[in-house]
Amino acid sequence: MYLNRLQQDEVFVPTQVRPLEELTGMPTRKGMERAIVSNGKIVNVVSKRYGHIPNELFFGKAEARVIKTGLAYQRQTINRLDRSFSMDFILTDNTQFSVGQRADAILPMLRFTNSYDGSERTSGHFGFYRKVCSNGLHVAQMEIGFSIKHHKNSVNLIMPELEGLFQKFMDNEFYTISDNFHQMMTVELLDTKAFVKEVLYQTKLFRYECSDTNDDPSKRAREVIDILDHEAVQLGVTPNLWLGYNAFNAVLHGSLKKSFSRQEKLDKELFQTICEMA
Numbered sequence: 001m002y003l004n005r006l007q008q009d010e011v012f013v014p015t016q017v018r019p020l021e022e023l024t025g026m027p028t029r030k031g032m033e034r035a036i037v038s039n040g041k042i043v044n045v046v047s048k049r050y051g052h053i054p055n056e057l058f059f060g061k062a063e064a065r066v067i068k069t070g071l072a073y074q075r076q077t078i079n080r081l082d083r084s085f086s087m088d089f090i091l092t093d094n095t096q097f098s099v100g101q102r103a104d105a106i107l108p109m110l111r112f113t114n115s116y117d118g119s120e121r122t123s124g125h126f127g128f129y130r131k132v133c134s135n136g137l138h139v140a141q142m143e144i145g146f147s148i149k150h151h152k153n154s155v156n157l158i159m160p161e162l163e164g165l166f167q168k169f170m171d172n173e174f175y176t177i178s179d180n181f182h183q184m185m186t187v188e189l190l191d192t193k194a195f196v197k198e199v200l201y202q203t204k205l206f207r208y209e210c211s212d213t214n215d216d217p218s219k220r221a222r223e224v225i226d227i228l229d230h231e232a233v234q235l236g237v238t239p240n241l242w243l244g245y246n247a248f249n250a251v252l253h254g255s256l257k258k259s260f261s262r263q264e265k266l267d268k269e270l271f272q273t274i275c276e277m278a
Contacts, residue, residue, distance in 0.1 A: 009079035051155035084115035
């Protein structure tokens, strides 16, 4: 199985921890002695006790753990301005399922995130990958815990074995949430504009109306409606809650400028809100 349109950014960019005074020629105050330099740019100022975790260490250990499970996977990498990064491992064994149509396939996914500017915590969690729209769905609650020990200016990162965690995820959340996906598919939407307006009213993700004096859908609301209608035609089905959730998800991950952790939180809020409509 080959997945198209997987993002392949360079995440192993050159990074250094340099004395800030050396870079600026100016004295520094306590707690701001070091600079994180990523791909030739200063992206963060930290204390001399800060333990920097380069992507080579974190993502390298993550991939080694995935390889150790023996599961087939494809990798997606995202680099945001050499400041924050993610690496997704989309598992392509016989663990996929389809929602409604066979063409609408869902696969389990592991996402790992790291940042050099402090905007993201070093973390990992399980989720889902939807082939139709090439978006990650982050509704799973199961996190992957790490032990990060700081020793002066160095870091010792201890990552758990993933095989047991993956099996636990598959035995619990994977099929529980897939049942929710199937249930959402059965609820048809007679008025997609009213659906989008109601979801935005509840989640406050962005504004539905163009302005205080114009009740027409805003640019982002129109984008959700268009994606929803297009996917319904593409799959040959009536618009439904499942496609509605994914239309919002596509805009959340594609158009809105949010951090990885913020996207994950908003994704879960969207899922909960739309799932309660089923």
